[in-house]
Amino acid sequence: LPDEFDWRHFNAVTPVKNQGLCGSCWAFSVTGNIEGLYALKHKNLVSFSEQELVDCDTLDEGCNGGLPENAYKILQKIGGLEAESEYPYDGRNEKCSFNASKVTAKVKGFVELPKNETEIAMWLMKHGPISIGINANAMQFYWGGVSHPWKFLCSPKSLDHGVLIVGYGVHTYPRFNRTLPYWTVKNSWGESWGEQGYYRVYRGANTCGVAEMATSAKIF
Numbered sequence: 001l002p003d004e005f006d007w008r009h010f011n012a013v014t015p016v017k018n019q020g021l022c023g024s025c026w027a028f029s030v031t032g033n034i035e036g037l038y039a040l041k042h043k044n045l046v047s048f049s050e051q052e053l054v055d056c057d058t059l060d061e062g063c064n065g066g067l068p069e070n071a072y073k074i075l076q077k078i079g080g081l082e083a084e085s086e087y088p089y090d091g092r093n094e095k096c097s098f099n100a101s102k103v104t105a106k107v108k109g110f111v112e113l114p115k116n117e118t119e120i121a122m123w124l125m126k127h128g129p130i131s132i133g134i135n136a137n138a139m140q141f142y143w144g145g146v147s148h149p150w151k152f153l154c155s156p157k158s159l160d161h162g163v164l165i166v167g168y169g170v171h172t173y174p175r176f177n178r179t180l181p182y183w184t185v186k187n188s189w190g191e192s193w194g195e196q197g198y199y200r201v202y203r204g205a206n207t208c209g210v211a212e213m214a215t216s217a218k219i220f
């Protein structure tokens with residue numbers, strides 16, 4: 001396993017987005033995963049529609065929450081995702097205006113990854129960015145660096161946010177002769193949050209439950 005890897009270096013990640021005052025983090029986690037898969041398979045980075053999921057995913061609850069696995073199931077059923085440009089984001093629950101003829105990314109299923117961070121890193125390198133559930137407790141007061149909260153402050157079993165792993169690396173603190181392995185996580189709270197919209201969290205201890213619900217779509 002190389003020391004670090006980052007899909008942003010391979011044009012497989014769109015710019016950081018902002019979900020606004022809508023609990024649609026789960027939809028951004030899914031579009032980020034499919035954007036990566038699509039970019040790698042079709043050599044074309046397309047921004048995909050979260051609003052389609054908010055409005056049309058009847059298994060989930062739009063701005064009131066959802067789960068990536070439900071989204072993959074619905075996308076497989078209706079056909080797939082339209083581009084952001086075809087179905088732009090409004091950040092509120094609206095009537096579904098899905099148009100099957102405008103589907104760009106066709107979804108054929110999904111996979112649940114093993115709850116093992118080494119296997120997740122290997123899968124990431126081979127296939128692309130991964131949707132995860134995470135406990136966001138340590139994200140609300142995050143200002144940068146490698147987040148490594150104590151377990152009792154960020155239970156791996158209390159997942160409440162959907163985000164996207166785009167890479168991993170090791171941060172060295174030469175002064176203390178310490179190295180901290182981390183995941184690079186794309187959030188959907190805008191570019192002014194965290195490290196230009198990104199969150200680095202300790203890798204190797206299932207911190208905040210990063211390995212609890214790692215999933216990916218399968219696309220044509």
Ligand SMILES: CCC[C@@H](/C=C/S(=O)(=O)c1ccccc1)NC(=O)[C@H](Cc1ccccc1)NC(=O)N1CCC(N2CCOCC2)CC1
Nearest residue numbers: 023024025026059063064065066067133136159160161162
């Ligand atoms: C009100 C919904 C808030 C939203 C994210 C909002 S948020 O703004 O990103 C944020 C997150 C954390 C702290 C502060 C702010 N959270 C979700 O959508 C989270 C995301 C998540 C949780 C666990 C694993 C993976 C992903 N999901 C959820 O909130 N839910 C999961 C699905 C559940 N449904 C119940 C009925 O049957 C169908 C499923 C509803 C609650």
